[in-house]
Amino acid sequence: MEYNVYASACPTRMIFDRLSDKWALLILDRLCPAPVRFNQLLREIDGISQKMLSQTLKNLERDGLINRQAFPTVPVTVEYSITPLGKTLASTVNVLIHWAQDHGDAVLAAQAAYDQRLAG
Amino acid sequence: MEYNVYASACPTRMIFDRLSDKWALLILDRLCPAPVRFNQLLREIDGISQKMLSQTLKNLERDGLINRQAFPTVPVTVEYSITPLGKTLASTVNVLIHWAQDHGDAVLAAQAAYDQRLAG
């Protein structure tokens, strides 16, 4: 069945909303090359709080996009890794990131021009 | 220069944050095939409020992703259309939307399984 993304009741839209989560895509991208531990993510993803990281990881796991594996060390070690499903999404996310890298300057210039028009 | 997306100071990250705006990508996608007027967007994009629509459109225009054109009719008519820069992004967004459509069921299933594990 074909859904209409612009309708809020559509399941695709529900998922699309989730995708626009501030941290989810960033984390997904970070897990893509290799599994990473909790505190390492916390250190590397600048600006995220422990609460948000924990929450976002839980959501991603629930969506089947990442795996959580705990090792019975003392103290416990937890590794997060990307699932096959997550990988299919991550490749798309990567395209988005590249877009941002490639066109960042153009956007910045547009913003400057816009602000200039308002001021002048 | 190569930026680190995981650092909050990076311009790419700033843009990436913007991309994860709840409505921006949806609107961009809607404008892709043809220009649309304000109230038409308001009607078609389910759940968005006038305030959010107005705000998001302004941001998109500032980023150089869409154009705003006012016609001197009475009452005034305003048409929003996508820019060449916006088009390059929209095509990527389209891939995201397709991903959501293609894998929506898989995500829903994963969620159900996750919830099941918790309950049982």
Next chain:
DNA sequence: CAGCATCCAAGATGATACTG
């Protein structure tokens, strides 16, 4: 029609402290 200004409720998030 296409907005902007104001007020207000709700949810998101940060800081801090605590636990297995």
Next chain:
DNA sequence: CAGTATCATCTTGGATGCTG
């Protein structure tokens, strides 16, 4: 180490009314 719990805050967004 990898979280959870609680509280304070701060932003987000909806409702409403007004304007060119």
